[in-house]
Amino acid sequence: MHVVIEPMAEADLADADAVLIAAYEAARTRVPELRRVLALQPDGWLLARLEGEAVGVAGAVDFGPFAYIGMVGVRPDRQRQGIGVALMERLLAWVDARGCPMALLDASDAGAGMYPRLGFVTDDLVGVWRLEEPSTLTTPTDTATAATVATARAGDLPELAAFDAPYFGAERGAVLAAYLRELPARTFIVRDVTGRLTGYLYAQARSLGPWVATTPTAAEALLARALTLPFSEPPRALTPQANGAARALLQRAGFREQRVLRHMRRGGARQLTRRRHLYGQASFALG
Secondary structure, eight states: OOEEEEEOOGGGHHHHHHHHHHHHTOSSOOHHHHHHHHHHOTTSEEEEEETTEEEEEEEEEEOSSOEEEEEEEEOGGGTTSSHHHHHHHHHHHHHHHTTOOOEEEEEOHHHHTTSGGGTOEEEEEEEEEEEOSOOOOOOOOSTTTOOEEEEOOGGGHHHHHHHHHHHHTSOOHHHHHHHHHHOTTSEEEEEOTTOOEEEEEEEOSSBEEEEEESSHHHHHHHHHHHTTSOOSSSOEEEEETTOHHHHHHHHHHTEEEEEEEEEEEESSOOOHHHHTTEEEOSOTTTO
């Protein structure tokens, strides 16, 4: 068996999508997300082929302090043949060659067994929460805790990126700009009574995130605004277990935890403090 691993290109998106649909037993295409991450990191995405057929996918975006690995998948009929390990070894070599000190990923139970052999340790958990029984949120209205939610504009991006960086752990202005271009009427920011930015939320068609807030009040105001929008299916949020306030808020809003993944790290140091302000990840590929 000779597996060929090559950089992914735009022409490979349909093949990569077919692999991920089969690997994740998914009903929907991931081409838009693949196109997004490929644009953000053109040299960071890999496609494995066996006898010319696409059998595996993996990739990462290098944010500087860390690289976020995502969309690791192998076609079911080719699993347990070393393809996933080969992809990860190639990807981690790319991370190391760039001088990136840490790699992060979110692993399902099915895939988690591979990662400790590659040097990963579990730092936290990530819950996949889905809206099941919507309830009305009640937010404080007194002037001391009031929050003003507005639709974000392109001019807000520098402030938004500066606000986000300490909590995400790296500068990701390009990611925030990409989502704002895609979601111009579904991106919200919140300010306190002094005008200080205290949070933001991108309401994607199926999920809530990226979503960051400094206080539960700001997070709740953003969620209440987002849930006035239509969604293509009941929205989900990918929420760190370290953020207990987020879990409590989602429960009150009618979300239920569907499954749990392991947030894993190779290199670097554990960073739970910043994760307490992350209410929703952008995706499993971008953190």
